[in-house]
Amino acid sequence: MKNAAATTDANARLRRIRTLAWLLDNSIPLPGGYRVGVDALIGLVPGLGDALGAALSAYIINEARVLGAPRSVLMRMTLNVLIETVLGAVPLAGDILDAAFKANMRNLDLLAKHELDPLGARRGSRLFILGCVFALAVLTVAMMAIPVLIVVAITRSL
Numbered sequence: 001m002k003n004a005a006a007t008t009d010a011n012a013r014l015r016r017i018r019t020l021a022w023l024l025d026n027s028i029p030l031p032g033g034y035r036v037g038v039d040a041l042i043g044l045v046p047g048l049g050d051a052l053g054a055a056l057s058a059y060i061i062n063e064a065r066v067l068g069a070p071r072s073v074l075m076r077m078t079l080n081v082l083i084e085t086v087l088g089a090v091p092l093a094g095d096i097l098d099a100a101f102k103a104n105m106r107n108l109d110l111l112a113k114h115e116l117d118p119l120g121a122r123r124g125s126r127l128f129i130l131g132c133v134f135a136l137a138v139l140t141v142a143m144m145a146i147p148v149l150i151v152v153a154i155t156r157s158l
Helices: 002-025 039-043 047-064 069-086 091-101 103-113 119-122 126-157
Strands: none
Touching: 002 039, 002 047, 002 103, 039 047, 039 091, 039 103, 047 069, 047 103, 069 091, 069 103, 069 126
16 A cells, blocks of 8 residues: 555656646747746746746755655756756846756656656655755855845946
8 A cells, every 4th residue: 555655646746847847848838839938937037036946946856856866867957957047047148048948848858767766765865955955045046146236336336
């Protein structure tokens, strides 16, 4: 019975992260057959939008950890999110690159290529995920602070 419950839980987690990744990266059809997601729209809000996108992507990484993704996959997933977050921080051009990069869909592909082991999920340590989330948080705070500091410096120089 315990294995059936674990399998049901794993399937529910996979459905949730697939739905979230689709919502963030592919949910809005554009003319010409291209799709973007909500992440591209919220990324238009300077600093805060990129922070929210990174937080939602960190949730997907944590769910992958719970599902038993190996540490190497978790690291590659984190790298994808970091790239998307840094690219998204560049005004306008970054938002276009952010919409094209689709880190969450890339992360789903990484998960699909590796056999997941929900019962052996302890190998993806919580400390590792906390470190990744901390790195994303520091990056996000820096992305929000830099524009504020630039505006303060400009106003002081006037």
